[in-house]
Amino acid sequence: MTDHLLPSAEGRFPDIWALADGIPGWLTEGQAALLHEQAGSLAPGAVAVEIGSHRGRSTVVLAHALRGGGGRLVAIDPFVDGRLFGGRRTRDDFERHVAMAGMDDTVELVCDYSTAARPSWTRPFGLLYIDGKHDYWTVSDDLRWRVHLPEGAPVLVHDCFSSIGVTLGILRHVLPSRDLRYERREGSLALFRVGRPTGRDRLRILGELPWWARNVVLKVLLRLRLRPVARVLGHDSPYDPY
Numbered sequence: 753m754t755d756h757l758l759p760s761a762e763g764r765f766p767d768i769w770a771l772a773d774g775i776p777g778w779l780t781e782g783q784a785a786l787l788h789e790q791a792g793s794l795a796p797g798a799v800a801v802e803i804g805s806h807r808g809r810s811t812v813v814l815a816h817a818l819r820g821g822g823g824r825l826v827a828i829d830p831f832v833d834g835r836l837f838g839g840r841r842t843r844d845d846f847e848r849h850v851a852m853a854g855m856d857d858t859v860e861l862v863c864d865y866s867t868a869a870r871p872s873w874t875r876p877f878g879l880l881y882i883d884g885k886h887d888y889w890t891v892s893d894d895l896r897w898r899v900h901l902p903e904g905a906p907v908l909v910h911d912c913f914s915s916i917g918v919t920l921g922i923l924r925h926v927l928p929s930r931d932l933r934y935e936r937r938e939g940s941l942a943l944f945r946v947g948r949p950t951g952r953d954r955l956r957i958l959g960e961l962p963w964w965a966r967n968v969v970l971k972v973l974l975r976l977r978l979r980p981v982a983r984v985l986g987h988d989s990p991y992d993p994y
């Protein structure tokens with residue numbers, strides 16, 4: 753992120769997107785707008801939980817929407833080492849980006865695995881954003897954080913219907929559930945809401961499976977360096993669909 757991202761983060765979504773878009777990450781503008789809308793619709797003083805913060809791209813968007821009403825964002829990320837996620841350097845970037853966006857009074861960092869923090873968690877909150885480790889087992893555990901949410905609260909899941917692990921977690925734990933209903937998605941960012949699902953809500957989850965299959969095929973094609981074939985399927989980017 754460059755130094756033009758100064759603490760000018762009061763105001764509407766476009767203002768914070770101008771900041772957030774300079775932070776490396778995977779969140780698209782439409783997805784950020786959905787996060788901002790949902791966090792902005794919480795009651796004043798609300799707390800939101802983000803699992804998987806990385807360099808802070810989604811963190812500053814959520815925090816910005818909460819801040820006006822005196823809310824807080826708990827950002828959970830162990831900053832795992834490795835080529836993809838970058839460890840200590842990523843944590844330094846995260847802290848710098850949150851401070852540069854003027855959000856360090858709104859964001860509380862829990863530097864831990866979501867799966868380690870969950871069993872002893874007691875604090876209620878009003879929004880859950882899941883974008884941590886994308887394997888089936890972690891996503892299954894992350895979905896259990898919803899027990900702390902009230903009726904009607906939003907649960908947002910990134911890489912839903914694009915990642916195999918995330919989608920299997922949704923099919924196993926949300927499709928048959930009685931307390932989480934599917935509303936809509938923006939790209940791979942799916943919005944669920946705490947509440948009893950109807951048969952139609954469940955069918956709409958199943959209706960996303962062709963899109964999921966397409967995304968899995970695209971990921972395989974990109975790994976095989978078959979971009980021209982991916983283009984035929986309408987994906988004109990070197991990056992995975994998300």
Ligand SMILES: C[S@@+](CC[C@H](N)C(=O)[O-])C[C@H]1O[C@@H](n2cnc3c(N)ncnc32)[C@H](O)[C@@H]1O
Nearest residue numbers: 777804805806809810829831832865866884885
């Ligand atoms: C896809 S990135 C998150 C991107 C971020 N939401 C953004 O908008 O840029 C995934 C992050 O999850 C973190 N992570 C991995 N395992 C985790 C776990 N069990 N709990 C919380 N975070 C985890 C990684 O360290 C990484 O920073």
